[in-house]
Amino acid sequence: MVNLTIDDKQVTVPKDATIYDAAKAAGIRIPILCHDKKLHPFGGCRMCLVEVEQMKGRQIPACTTPVTEGMIVRTSTPDIIQARKMVLELLLLKHPIDCPVCDAAGDCDLQNLTYEYKVNANRFTDEKFQHKIDYENPLIERDMNRCIHCGKCARICDEIVSYGAYSFLNRGLEAKIGTEFDGPLNCEFCGSCVSVCPVGALLSRPFKFKARWWALSKTKTVCSYCGTGCQLTLGIKDGKVLTTIYDENQGFHNGQLCTRGRWGYQFVNSDKRLTTPLIRKNGKLVQASWEEALSAVKERLFSAKTAGGESAACLVTPRLTNEELFVLKKLFNVALGSQNIDHSAGYAHNALSAGALESLGYAASPSTIADIQKTNLLLVVKSDAYETHPVLGFEINLGVKRKGVDLRVVSDKRGKLSRLPDATTYVHKPGSEVLLFNAMARVIIGENLVDAGASSISGLAELKNSLQGYAPEKVAEACGMSADEIIVLARDYAKAEKALIMLPLGLGYPGHGKDLAQALINLALLTGKIGKEGCGVLIMGEKNNSQGAVDMGVYPAKGGKDAVAILDGCAAGTVKTLYVVGENPVVSYPNRKAVEAALDKVEFLIVQDLFLTETAEKAHVVLPACSFAEKDGTFTSVGKVIQRVNRAIAPVGLSRSDFEILNALYAACANTQPYADVAAVFAEISENVPAYKGISYAGLGENGVIWPAGGTPRFVPAEGGAVQGESGKYALLTGSALNHCGTLSRFGEGPMYVCPAGYAELSYTDASALKVKNDDLLTLKSASGEVRLKAKVSARMPQGVIFAPYHFGEESVNTLTTGAPVTWVNVSK
Amino acid sequence: MIMPLLQGLKITFSHMFKKTITLQYPHERPNIPPGFRGLHALNVSHDKAKCVACYLCPTVCPAKCITVEAGEDANHDKYAAKYEIDMLRCIFCGYCVEACPVDAIRMTDTFELANMKRADFVFTKETLLEKK
Numbered sequence: 001m002v003n004l005t006i007d008d009k010q011v012t013v014p015k016d017a018t019i020y021d022a023a024k025a026a027g028i029r030i031p032i033l034c035h036d037k038k039l040h041p042f043g044g045c046r047m048c049l050v051e052v053e054q055m056k057g058r059q060i061p062a063c064t065t066p067v068t069e070g071m072i073v074r075t076s077t078p079d080i081i082q083a084r085k086m087v088l089e090l091l092l093l094k095h096p097i098d099c100p101v102c103d104a105a106g107d108c109d110l111q112n113l114t115y116e117y118k119v120n121a122n123r124f125t126d127e128k129f130q131h132k133i134d135y136e137n138p139l140i141e142r143d144m145n146r147c148i149h150c151g152k153c154a155r156i157c158d159e160i161v162s163y164g165a166y167s168f169l170n171r172g173l174e175a176k177i178g179t180e181f182d183g184p185l186n187c188e189f190c191g192s193c194v195s196v197c198p199v200g201a202l203l204s205r206p207f208k209f210k211a212r213w214w215a216l217s218k219t220k221t222v223c224s225y226c227g228t229g230c231q232l233t234l235g236i237k238d239g240k241v242l243t244t245i246y247d248e249n250q251g252f253h254n255g256q257l258c259t260r261g262r263w264g265y266q267f268v269n270s271d272k273r274l275t276t277p278l279i280r281k282n283g284k285l286v287q288a289s290w291e292e293a294l295s296a297v298k299e300r301l302f303s304a305k306t307a308g309g310e311s312a313a314c315l316v317t318p319r320l321t322n323e324e325l326f327v328l329k330k331l332f333n334v335a336l337g338s339q340n341i342d343h344s345a346g347y348a349h350n351a352l353s354a355g356a357l358e359s360l361g362y363a364a365s366p367s368t369i370a371d372i373q374k375t376n377l378l379l380v381v382k383s384d385a386y387e388t389h390p391v392l393g394f395e396i397n398l399g400v401k402r403k404g405v406d407l408r409v410v411s412d413k414r415g416k417l418s419r420l421p422d423a424t425t426y427v428h429k430p431g432s433e434v435l436l437f438n439a440m441a442r443v444i445i446g447e448n449l450v451d452a453g454a455s456s457i458s459g460l461a462e463l464k465n466s467l468q469g470y471a472p473e474k475v476a477e478a479c480g481m482s483a484d485e486i487i488v489l490a491r492d493y494a495k496a497e498k499a500l501i502m503l504p505l506g507l508g509y510p511g512h513g514k515d516l517a518q519a520l521i522n523l524a525l526l527t528g529k530i531g532k533e534g535c536g537v538l539i540m541g542e543k544n545n546s547q548g549a550v551d552m553g554v555y556p557a558k559g560g561k562d563a564v565a566i567l568d569g570c571a572a573g574t575v576k577t578l579y580v581v582g583e584n585p586v587v588s589y590p591n592r593k594a595v596e597a598a599l600d601k602v603e604f605l606i607v608q609d610l611f612l613t614e615t616a617e618k619a620h621v622v623l624p625a626c627s628f629a630e631k632d633g634t635f636t637s638v639g640k641v642i643q644r645v646n647r648a649i650a651p652v653g654l655s656r657s658d659f660e661i662l663n664a665l666y667a668a669c670a671n672t673q674p675y676a677d678v679a680a681v682f683a684e685i686s687e688n689v690p691a692y693k694g695i696s697y698a699g700l701g702e703n704g705v706i707w708p709a710g711g712t713p714r715f716v717p718a719e720g721g722a723v724q725g726e727s728g729k730y731a732l733l734t735g736s737a738l739n740h741c742g743t744l745s746r747f748g749e750g751p752m753y754v755c756p757a758g759y760a761e762l763s764y765t766d767a768s769a770l771k772v773k774n775d776d777l778l779t780l781k782s783a784s785g786e787v788r789l790k791a792k793v794s795a796r797m798p799q800g801v802i803f804a805p806y807h808f809g810e811e812s813v814n815t816l817t818t819g820a821p822v823t824w825v826n827v828s829k
Numbered sequence: 830m831i832m833p834l835l836q837g838l839k840i841t842f843s844h845m846f847k848k849t850i851t852l853q854y855p856h857e858r859p860n861i862p863p864g865f866r867g868l869h870a871l872n873v874s875h876d877k878a879k880c881v882a883c884y885l886c887p888t889v890c891p892a893k894c895i896t897v898e899a900g901e902d903a904n905h906d907k908y909a910a911k912y913e914i915d916m917l918r919c920i921f922c923g924y925c926v927e928a929c930p931v932d933a934i935r936m937t938d939t940f941e942l943a944n945m946k947r948a949d950f951v952f953t954k955e956t957l958l959e960k961k
Contacts, residue, residue: 100930211884214888
């Protein structure tokens with residue numbers, strides 16, 4: 001620790017602090033324009049000039065000068081104020097004074113400082129910049145005439161996003177922030193640059209001219225897309241969510257958001273939202289009143305209850321809050337007596353609800369998000385971890401670039417993570433993950449790298465036996481990797497002091513189930529990497545409340561039907577009433593034809609959703625539900641963090657929150673009093689769910705609570721076979737596109753501007769063999785169906801492998817798939 | 830007793846020979862002094878309203894009677910797609926004029942604002958523009 005004096009105040013700070021940090025710790029504000037707490041010090045704007053007595057009164061930048069013992073700093077002498085005024089005058093020399101039409105006004109650092117330092121005249125005159133303004137980009141408007149050259153956009157894009165879309169072009173007076181060859185912006189569109197821009201040079205185009213900064217009311221809540229659990233501030237005016245607001249002090253991610261979190265909010269106030277209940281009359285869905293719709297649903301549920309409950313089933317989305325899921329489960333289990341309730345097609349939660357539960361004794365990841373930057377070696381299963389959870393991808397970027405984390409990506413294709421400095425990507429044959437990780441375990445045992453603690457964990461002998469057949473030499477061929485690579489990876493993993501494994505889950509990844517999770521947990525257990533800081537396995541649930549849905553036990557137990565069995569039951573006629581809450585199985589579950597046939601067959605289909613989805617179109621009753629912005633509750637995200645969701649706006653139209661609907665149905669079916677409010681349900685959850693014991697709704701605070709995990713781990717052998725290729729066919733891999741999450745993001749304008757439709761990504765070699773170029777239509781044909789998708793030729797795909805995102809309703813890839821990790825397809829032009 | 834009465838009558842009679850203050854409105858029209866704050870008008874320049882929809886007038890308005898909605902024109906410039914003043918709420922304080930950074934709004938000498946329907950008191954952009 002270092003002691004210094006700032007403006008006569010004694011401060012003690014760590015020795016790596018700068019004068020700016022020290023002043024901040026002492027509660028002294030030093031003005032900044034180019035500094036950002038998330039980025040490396042830059043020292044470009046000269047606003048933070050201070051005087052240090054030991055430096056003979058010279059003015060030095062506070063943001064780049066490290067503190068030294070006994071330093072005496074003055075932050076606001078008349079000389080400094082004069083210097084700062086001059087900096088502002090020089091900036092205003094080129095900066096257009098178009099505050100009335102600039103959306104940044106009110107949130108503009110330059111405007112605020114100009115006001116604070118009373119710079120109301122300029123001693124100098126000069127011409128303004130005449131740069132061309134980029135109005136073409138649908139998300140980010142770039143007006144470089146307003147730019148003050150702080151370089152924050154270029155730095156955040158490089159340091160945190162690791163994309164590098166911007167850079168300074170030219171020198172001296174002609175310097176400006178530009179893109180590759182000064183062309184159009186073509187990046188990931190995460191909008192980080194817009195969030196840090198201190199002026200209005202980079203603006204959100206969807207929000208352009210919609211409202212002034214000071215007219216927005218702000219509500220902090222949690223993003224409703226992926227499972228990362230990023231905190232979000234919504235900007236609201238006149239009961240509408242108009243934008244997301246950057247708050248650098250929010251959450252583990254310091255306000256950093258991905259492309260969907262930042263631009264995908266429009267679904268909340270979309271014109272396509274359902275505003276009234278719909279009932280099918282004469283084959284057509286017509287508007288109805290809530291009384292009519294609810295009485296139809298109740299009548300149906302009562303008759304299912306009298307019949308024993310087995311004829312009713314429920315498919316629910318893990319986007320609901322914990323409280324809603326809890327009430328829904330009670331509605332089915334207690335009120336109706338049915339165990340038929342499941343989510344995420346069954347397989348997308350298997351890694352947690354079966355894999356982790358069996359191997360660790362609790363159905364969650366043993367690690368937290370904070371472990372990513374604390375580890376030494378990061379083993380990421382599938383480069384898609386970046387696409388499924390982009391903000392965790394930023395954490396990986398930071399770990400690799402700032403903390404020197406050794407990144408190993410084990411994937412069936414390369415990806416953005418592969419391009420990080422010193423990252424090693426092991427591209428294996430599709431579907432051979434379990435084989436590969438078992439082989440690694442075998443190497444660890446064979447080379448005696450097993451941790452001493454592992455012998456006390458039960459099941460070690462069986463594991464050793466089960467791994468007999470997985471010698472690296474034997475499986476190398478099936479994995480498409482060399483035996484040496486597997487051995488080296490296993491050794492490095494075992495020898496790393498701290499190592500963390502990341503496993504993304506999702507409807508697009510049928511292979512990421514129980515066996516894969518268990519193979520990975522076995523690796524971690526063998527090497528003693530569970531239960532320590534910076535170690536373990538991070539199992540990343542796909543949706544905002546995937547972890548919560550597992551915590552609430554929203555999967556079949558006691559002989560109940562799982563998602564596949566429920567749909568089979570619909571087709572066979574044993575399930576007569578199907579209640580679909582928020583799920584869109586027609587697009588997101590494998591085998592579209594079979595799902596559609598099952599939904600057409602079921603006697604009574606109730607769909608509760610925000611939109612008239614492909615599934616809702618088949619319903620007998622459609623109940624309009626509310627989005628996350630319209631409700632209170634809690635989400636549990638990756639790493640077991642329970643966070644509060646706060647209501648920002650009133651329900652759109654006549655829609656009601658899932659909680660309100662389910663609470664009413666539960667009270668009616670169970671013949672009891674409804675719950676008073678969400679907090680009452682949370683209180684019951686903390687009594688009934690052991691992991692949530694002692695946690696109160698009010699006690700969650702702003703940053704949430706990580707529920708403590710504890711259980712007895714054991715080795716459970718994971719079975720993995722080689723995926724047999726079919727000659728002349730391509731391996732089709734489904735997954736998540738960066739701009740989308742599930743089927744919800746299709747209703748947000750932002751994601752649809754960038755990625756409006758499905759595509760088939762293939763390698764250059766395959767493209768030239770098939771004689772296709774980008775955007776040519778490809779016909780993909782599997783045993784179960786055929787779709788036509790636009791080709792996207794990319795360098796990241798291995799030969800013979802095709803990737804297609806699963807989010808889109810038209811030409812949906814689930815027409816081709818049947819739930820196998822790899823689908824073999826014929827491809828023609 | 831009589832003296833105060835006479836003094837009062839003296840004042841009364843003296844006024845009979847002074848210039849009258851009252852106006853025979855509406856037959857006689859008042860002379861409106863400069864700086865009078867009457868009905869608003871949107872200033873026009875180059876055949877376009879000068880207003881750039883900066884929202885400063887609705888922000889400063891103490892009666893919350895101004896509604897502005899910004900739009901983007903063909904040149905990507907900001908303009909007021911909607912500009913409404915609810916005259917039933919307006920207190921004619923003139924803050925909107927003071928706040929305007931582009932001299933887009935002024936207050937005219939129109940003070941006769943009576944009308945038959947409540948809806949007619951909401952002055953739209955078109956009606957505010959007409960008086961040049």
